[in-house]
Amino acid sequence: MLDWLRIGDFLDAATLEHWRRVVRDAEGGAATIMSAQPGGRVAPQMRRSTRLTPGAGIEQAVLARIEARRGDIETWHGAALGACEPPQFLRYDPGDYFVAHQDGNTPLVHDASRHRRVSFVIALSDPADYAGGALVLHGGRDEPNRREMLTPSAGTLVAFRAETTHEVAIVTHGKRYTIASWLLAPGV
Template identity: 50%
Template sequence: MIDLLHIRNFLDEATRAQLVAELHAAGGAPATVLSARAGGTVQAAVRKTTRVAVSPETRARVRQRLLARKPELEAHFGVAVAECEEPQFLRYETGDYFVPHQDGNTPMVWDESRFRRISAVVFLTQRSEDPGPDTYGGGELVFHGPYTGPQLRVPAAADPGTLVAFRAETTHEVTPVTHGVRFTIATWFR
């Protein structure tokens, strides 16, 4: 079983729309993968997406909302966490993806991510096979498991504004985007 927590309306429609407008207008740089180098490294064979540079006010507002949900996350997953990492505002365009990986809390990882206990993704745009404004195709958040027994691939369907949380050691991926732009926010609780 894959343990997921869906928090619907984590962002109300007005806040979500404002964020999407800011993300469309903002620049960014290729997102990195954690490594021994400070700040991580760009590894397009592993993670091809853009980390968007939002205003400090937006980062602070979103981080505050995330931290307000800490008790709910702790209760659901049965772990205590002290803090939330700086949220990453991500833009996946056609062809962008993130291969199957774990975010931390696993003996296979010995970088800073080993302290992560809970991962969270906030969906900002609607997944749809029919192209349209603020929709995208492909780009599914897919969970893999379990470690023993039959292999599972569980896509996480979520409406815009929904937060999906899961244990950081859960293997997951973002499949290649086929059309449109997928905007999400990712963060990790330690």
């Protein structure tokens, strides 16, 4: 079953403006995929985007904001959740994408991703700021051809189960900024 949670008022206007300014000015490097190599591996055939390092202050602010909405996310998930991973701040420039993948909770993968239960993405850009770049959720085994193309407005959080196959369509124009993170199983 494919379902997701959309929290449209996740960020108020002032916070959104502040976070947008912070990511716009942040330095970064090529985003990696998880691998046996510490820190992951750059794999442009799977993922092209920039992971920004805007500083610990904004990481803490994101985590605090998540805590404030934890109840909503757990209600949708139908079960308690544990810790939140450090958020990743991402920029997609024209030509950037992330091919279809699962973030975790997939039985055959035994790395740290197995503890992830809920993935979430916070949109910092409005769909009008870029072209392409939809967050595409794929139907599961029961509806393999289903695709949901999400283009959330800035300040919206979208959450989905970590095992949901999803991708970021290629950005063809502008810049797409997001924050991605994961809520883990309780007790991890």
